Amino acid sequence: FTHPSSPHHHRPSHRLQMTAQDIDGKAIAATIREELTNKLSTLPSSITTRPGLAVMLVGSRKDSQTYVRMKQKACADCGMESVLAEYPDGENVKEETLLEKIREWNADEKVNGILVQLPLPTHISEEKILREVDPEKDVDGLHPANTAKLFSTSTHAGAVKLNWKDFTSIPFHIPCTPQGCIELLDRINDGNGVDIEGKNAVVIGRSNLVGMPVAMLLLHRNATITIVHSRTKNIEDVIKQADIVVAAVGRANMVQASWLKPGCIVIDVGINSVDDASTKRGYRLVGDVNYAEAKEVCEWITPVPGGVGPMTIAMLLRNTWNSWRRAQGIDD
Numbered sequence: 001f002t003h004p005s006s007p008h009h010h011r012p013s014h015r016l017q018m019t020a021q022d023i024d025g026k027a028i029a030a031t032i033r034e035e036l037t038n039k040l041s042t043l044p045s046s047i048t049t050r051p052g053l054a055v056m057l058v059g060s061r062k063d064s065q066t067y068v069r070m071k072q073k074a075c076a077d078c079g080m081e082s083v084l085a086e087y088p089d090g091e092n093v094k095e096e097t098l099l100e101k102i103r104e105w106n107a108d109e110k111v112n113g114i115l116v117q118l119p120l121p122t123h124i125s126e127e128k129i130l131r132e133v134d135p136e137k138d139v140d141g142l143h144p145a146n147t148a149k150l151f152s153t154s155t156h157a158g159a160v161k162l163n164w165k166d167f168t169s170i171p172f173h174i175p176c177t178p179q180g181c182i183e184l185l186d187r188i189n190d191g192n193g194v195d196i197e198g199k200n201a202v203v204i205g206r207s208n209l210v211g212m213p214v215a216m217l218l219l220h221r222n223a224t225i226t227i228v229h230s231r232t233k234n235i236e237d238v239i240k241q242a243d244i245v246v247a248a249v250g251r252a253n254m255v256q257a258s259w260l261k262p263g264c265i266v267i268d269v270g271i272n273s274v275d276d277a278s279t280k281r282g283y284r285l286v287g288d289v290n291y292a293e294a295k296e297v298c299e300w301i302t303p304v305p306g307g308v309g310p311m312t313i314a315m316l317l318r319n320t321w322n323s324w325r326r327a328q329g330i331d332d
């Protein structure tokens with residue numbers, strides 16, 4: 001043991017371990033998917049329907065195609081149905097065509113979840129499309145009826161657990177990636193999780209998809225939240241105060257190890273591709289946090305890939321399951 005005043009003692013005394021532990025999102029997501037698979041394979045024989053996810057893919061972005069394929073495979077793997085409506089000629093598709101498809105799915109009882117893969121081509125109003133989705137089937141949690149509940153103070157009261165049943169008597173869907181971030185915090189440390197209450201949580205980024213909703217979820221768990229963004233002054237000093245850092249900006253390796261408080265927890269939502277000729281695909285994925293360096297400072301960190309990404313898909317399955325069982329009147 002070095003004496004606390006020794007120049008070599010630059011870590012808090014409670015930390016004996018030099019390197020952060022990875023938060024294994026891939027493994028945690030696999031566990032959740034297995035739980036759902038088990039539930040679906042042990043239903044009474046009187047129940048003959050299965051949860052169904054409808055996915056809308058507009059345009060021909062390679063990354064969107066990959067994500068949609070992963071989502072459909074995930075459905076099939078756990079015993080859910082999925083349908084895909086694909087509009088490869090994204091530049092020429094009419095908004096009304098998409099709205100009509102969504103109305104069809106809203107009325108289709110085999111469809112329990114509707115996911116519109118984002119981004120949409122610029123001539124299509126994302127807001128208009130998302131508004132058309134039946135909030136009960138909005139498994140992405142992006143309909144204003146769902147976001148309003150997430151941003152409501154009345155949600156605080158019962159918001160101890162993430163399951164919609166615990167939030168309010170009115171069920172709603174929570175966006176998948178933010179929900180996945182909280183689920184990771186709940187399951188680290190051999191499933192014991194970390195206590196979020198009273199912690200300083202700094203969210204980097206303010207998007208509708210991640211930054212703002214994840215800040216709300218942390219607030220509902222009684223964290224003290226700060227959202228930092230491109231216009232924040234002294235961003236490094238603010239992040240330095242954080243016990244929990246959620247990085248969701250989409251800038252490769254932006255967050256430096258020197259900005260982090262020793263012993264903090266880092267949830268890296270960023271999925272940025274960086275050219276790398278030495279890989280098979282010609283690129284590799286990196287997060288918003290300089291992982292290799294951060295790992296020497298923080299206590300827990302999500303890798304990219306294998307961190308938040310797989311959780312997004314697991315939470316999509318969970319939302320679809322919840323939507324279906326609610327339609328069936330099944331408790332859990």
Ligand SMILES: Nc1nc(=O)c2c([nH]1)NC[C@@H]1CN(c3ccc(C(=O)N[C@@H](CCC(=O)O)C(=O)O)cc3)C=[N+]21
Binds near residue numbers: 070115177308
């Ligand atoms: N309406 C909508 N809902 C979404 O949920 C949505 C969306 N639009 N648009 C795009 C983003 C992105 N997204 C990801 C999902 C899984 C991984 C994932 O599983 N990634 C793997 C690696 C995948 C690979 O190797 O390419 C990982 O991080 O380990 C990543 C990204 C969902 N999104």
